[in-house]
Structures are given as C-alpha cells and as structure tokens.
Amino acid sequence: MSYKLTTQEMNRLTVDEFRASQKIPLTVVLDNVRSQNNIGSVFRTADALRVGRIVLCGICSTPPHREIHKTALGAEESVDWSYCEDTVDCVRALKEQGYRIYAVELAHNSLKLGTDPIAADGPVALVLGNEIDGVQEEVMELCDGAIEIPQYGTKHSLNVSCAAAIVMWEMTKIMRAEN
Numbered sequence: 001m002s003y004k005l006t007t008q009e010m011n012r013l014t015v016d017e018f019r020a021s022q023k024i025p026l027t028v029v030l031d032n033v034r035s036q037n038n039i040g041s042v043f044r045t046a047d048a049l050r051v052g053r054i055v056l057c058g059i060c061s062t063p064p065h066r067e068i069h070k071t072a073l074g075a076e077e078s079v080d081w082s083y084c085e086d087t088v089d090c091v092r093a094l095k096e097q098g099y100r101i102y103a104v105e106l107a108h109n110s111l112k113l114g115t116d117p118i119a120a121d122g123p124v125a126l127v128l129g130n131e132i133d134g135v136q137e138e139v140m141e142l143c144d145g146a147i148e149i150p151q152y153g154t155k156h157s158l159n160v161s162c163a164a165a166i167v168m169w170e171m172t173k174i175m176r177a178e179n
Helices: 015-020 036-049 066-072 087-096 160-178
Strands: 024-031 051-057 080-084 100-104 124-129 145-148
Touching (some): 024 036, 024 087, 036 051, 036 066, 036 160, 051 087, 087 124, 124 160
Parallel strands (some): 024 051, 051 080, 100 124, 100 145
16 A cells, blocks of 8 residues: 655755756746746746756746746745746847757647657757747747647647646656766
8 A cells, every 4th residue: 555755755855955956957938828827837847857947938927926826836936937028039049058949839840759859968948838829930940849749639739837747757857868
C-alpha cells in the first residue's frame, strides 16, 4: 500500500534555495497569453521542473497579481521572470544570446514531441501563444522550428498551460540527458 508523503518528507527547497539552485537552461516565452490563471500555472510548472526563467510578453499580466498567485501558489516568487512589451523583440534578443527558439504550435514541418529529435544542446526558448490566436506569425518566422504535441482526438488544441507543462516536461528530460 502507498501512503502520501508528508510535507517534511518532500524535502522542498526554500525560495532562496531554489533561486540559488542550478536550473535547466530553458526559457518559456508567453506571447500575449491573456489568462492570469494560465500564466500562474506556467509559473508553477516552471518551478516544479527548475526551468530557468519565464518572459511575459505583450498583453500578459505580470506578478504580483491575485489571479496569477491563485494558480502559481507562490512560484511567481521563486521563478525568474521578466516582461517584454513585444514578443518579436524578445525572440530577437534571445537569438542574439545564442538560444535555439521553438514555437509550440501546429505548423508545417513541426517536430513531433516524443517522436522527432529536438536539438537542445544549448539554451532553448519555447514560445507559447495566445489562447485563441496562438503564436504570432511574425514570431513564428523568427523561430528555429516548431514543436507539435501529437493529438488524436477531434480538438487539435490544448489549453496553453497544459501544453506548456507537457512540452516543458519533455524538454527538461531531453536537456538533462544531453548535459
């Protein structure tokens, strides 16, 4: 029989220990994500996986915000984040810093997550788009590729925070294996 771990048995890091810990060289860029709950969920997943940072772009709300905190549960305090008014400018700056940029989007020639090899031998940025429109076309043009989550039902879309969690999990596995 299995028993749930107690809080003490989980060996959770403090916020200061988390900030001082080594992170996966992965940046998550949110391109005009409008839901504060989705933003908070991305923060929480980024904390769980020790993702390097989040960049909030365009119409994204920023911490401190009650609705972000509701789903982040304090991860907005531990995960490094910044705000950039224009996603195009953000992606260009990341490219100049040597990042490989992938849009998480259904696109022609996209890499199928879990099937196709995804290069992650250096810092990587994942761009996730608006809940209705996805990643802006002008941002897509700057990306090194697109990553697609294979889907088999009638709705070929996932909530942005769910998609972020799936892709962050897979990318952290790939990046840990390559380091």
